[in-house]
Amino acid sequence: MATQELNNHHPLPSYPQLIINAIEELNNENGSNKTSISKYIESKYGDLPAAHSTLLSHHLNRMKESGELVFWKNNYMKADPNAPPRRGRGRPPKPKAPLPPGTVVFSTGRPRGRPPKDPNAPPRPPNPNGKPRGRPRKMARPEGGMGGGGGLGAPQLRCLPR
Structure with a gap:
């Protein structure tokens, strides 16, 4: 009997x-999320493979990319063929005016951003006045100078006798 079962x-x-x-x-109005789909499948079919969550994620992504499912606000729903496509976040792009036929499009000039360094360029000569470029390095504070070496970073003023 057990073998028949x-x-x-x-x-x-x-x-x-x-x-x-x-x-x-x-049958949720806004679709069902991955967790509720997984729980439903686990409750209906008790013996699932060990990689159930991985398989579910893989197939949900494949069905989303193929258009069988629509993913909206973290929920999956069946694609409605009559529904208009949903827009993503942000402002929609401006419509581009069509160019008349036979128009040749040239590049708008140089590309955006800083140009790459030329690997064949000769090395730069050193600065003629001997100073390095950029902001000078911060010097270490002298020990035991005018401030006496103590304090919280503010210079200490001393009164001299007249």
């Missing part, structure tokens, strides 16, 4: 079919 076991449907069934059964 094992042989009677139905194999799992394919993961895309499991995902579609879960979204249809959950």
Whole structure:
């Protein structure tokens, strides 16, 4: 009898079919998130492979890229063929005016950003007045100078007798 129950076991449907069934059964207005889809599949089909979460993520991404599912606000929903495409965040790009036929497009000049260094350029000669370029290095504070070496960084003033 136990062997008949094992042989009677139905194999799992394919993961895309499991995902579609879960979204249809959950029937949320804004779609279903990955966690709710996973919990539904685990409750309906108890014996899942060890890599269930990896397989689920892989198939959700594949179905999203192929257009079978729409991913919106962290939820997956079935793609509606009559729905207009949803816009992403930010301002939409300006529509470009079409150019008349036969117009040749030239580059707008030099590219943006700093140009790359020329590897064949000769090395720069040293500065003629001997000073290095840029801001001078910060000098260390002298020990035991006018301030006596103590304090919190502010110079100490002493009164001299007249």
